[in-house]
Amino acid sequence: MAEIGSVCLVLALVASVYSAAAFIASEKGRYRVLAESARNGLLATCGLVSLSVVLLVAALLTHDFGIQYVVSYSSRSMSVPYLVSALWAGNDGSLLTMTWLLAVFSAVAVVRSWRRDRELVGYAAAVMAVTEAFLVLLLVSVADPFEQSVVAAAEGAGLNPLLENPAMIVHPPLLLGGYAGLTIPFAFAMSSLATGQPGIRWLTAVRGWAVAAWLFLGVGNIIGAWWAYVELGWGGYWSWDPVENAGLMPMLIITAFLHSSVAQRRTGRFYAWNLALVALAFFLAVFGTFLTRSGILSSVHTFTGTGLGGLFAGFLGAAVIAFLVMVVVRRSKLRNGTPAASMISREGTFLLTNVLFVGTTALVLLGTLFPLLSEVFAGTRIEVGESFYNRVAGPLFLVILGLVGICSFTRWQKRSVRPMFADMAAPLVVGLVAVAVLIGVGVRQAYAVTGLFVCAFAVSAVFIRWLGELRGRRNARRTGYLAAGIGLVRSAPGRYGGYMVHIGMVLIAVGVIGSSFYGSEREAVVSPGDTVVMGDYELIYEGTDRYETPDRLVVTARVAVESGGKSLGRLSPERYFHRTYKQPVSEVAIRTTLVEDLYVVLLGTDEDGTAALKVLVNPAVLWIWVGGGVLLVGGLVALWPRARHEGDMGSEDRGQ
């Protein structure tokens, strides 16, 4: 089985290289019949890589320990879902997964654009094929997932117990899909430059892919944060680890693009800016993959320049140079469109939002690379703590949220200061009322109050505008609110998906603000019968149970939770001692309400029944996950194709 898999990958390499060459040749005009053949090459690549994936998954499911990857990442006791997810548990398999996702996306993109975007599809497909060929080259050379195992093993190493969580089944493929998905917009950007097509054409080809890639990355990051919160036991959900940052930065850039692409469609400007954003998102995706697989961040000395890290660095360099060359060669085509009416117009606020997103990304990148840069330029390694990112990203995200609110009242191509202030009165009042309520219940921290004011302002601005448009449509069409609502969303799914995403972001912000400023924690050593008081809660430690399952020893602490004498149930934080893994794993116990989470970690136990507990109260964390759900729904709505006969953009604009 392994041999067939390797052969498939080699054939895929041939097919993708051929496809790239044939697309370029056919675009040059000499051999037009090559275009069909090139497309078939891309489809063949997709088929071959898919077959390799099927073979590796089959090997995992049948415990084929003749393959080293199967030995390293699976075992006989794993259930089917986790066996399948082992496909992306290790370096080689996850590269194969990303290669497969890119192959599928490329095939879909090319088929879909074959007639719609005829002028652009050729070069775009060539770029996709080149990227795919690069990834397959890695799989065939330094990252072979079908490598034979050195020693014939009867049992595999199994899954890292920390990854034994349903979230870990979904989180990696979502991020890998996001990275792969960012290739498509970049491919069309390069094609737009190469063909000299009017700047507006490539946007229609690219919009759906940009939203999809954004959605993959956004949901992937939130699931990763949720996993960190419930599995890792430190009470937080985001630590600005380089791996986390690698998944965040491309997402921020593509978010900026989602906004400025709308501005380009409306005003015809920002063509060059949009090309740059899409390229930057792609470069950051490649760079992120490079960062997390090359070991360069642990120390600059572990990076040898050969192997995986070197090849990614080389590919990134080549891609950047290729893009810059195209931009310079085509620079005459990049200036057009109407200038922004003023800063206080919608395109002005969109531009400002873009600057903020790009600025935030730049600072996150600076923080992530700082140890490397300081080691290279100053000879001594200096790191930036978590607090750097919080201090920097916090205020910037807050300003962006404020703009979400303000932007609702701006108009395209008009300087809208006076009408804006009139419209803004209602959300400002809502914000002030929220502040009054918060101060009343005891929330006094300056940053928290400011942040929550901005959140209240932004969310009410979005709702008020949405309501206004709803009312306008209902009056114009003489229908009920529900029909008007559905019709509205179907006529402009991108816009209303965007409203939902903004609301989701506000919810997430509320969760982040609450848990960042008002969390509390304490540690205690308790004997059976002791009570730990934490805020309004009394936690009564009752004792410890031990029991064994086929693959581990479980130690459970029984904790009864009360508040003011009333019982609130039980929590059972646990520690597992796996047979195959040397590290003990703690299972956190969480009691979640809308207001706060009560989070209990079992640090350890003694023979005499004494236990060490860490208790945290994290306010508002549930809002983060709820906001994530709203984000997902909003993103899916935005992907929905616009209902053609419903399209009447004029009516909403008239209501402005």
Place this chain on the structure above:
Amino acid sequence: MAEHRSAEVGGHGVLKRKRILIGGLIVTAAIGYLGFLGIRGTAIYYYTVGEVLDQGRAVYGETVRVNGHVVPGSVVTEQAGLRMIFTIAGQEKSLEVLYQGAMPDAFREDIDIVVEGAMDSDGTFRARSILTKCPSRYEPE
């Protein structure tokens, strides 16, 4: 609409474009300054065990990060796991670390870790947090 637009192109347009450009630059500068303040306020020196011991008294009390290898057999837990004492080694030197709090699940003997905290005048390291690698990293071991 059309009249609006043509009024903006030409002399007015250039002025507006300049104003927007300047506005953008101001915002960018503000962001840059925010970053500068952030780095100045949160920069932490990162040493290996050998390097931090070589620093001697100079680093006492200062928050630093130290990278070392957890010496097998050196891990002692006290108070049912609330406190941990272990030794990290590097460059043929070793350093005793005291830590109170939740130990990350990825912590175990014989691995490389980074501890963040301060050197005490008695030569031990009081760790405030333990940094282990994100388990989904794909780096070669």
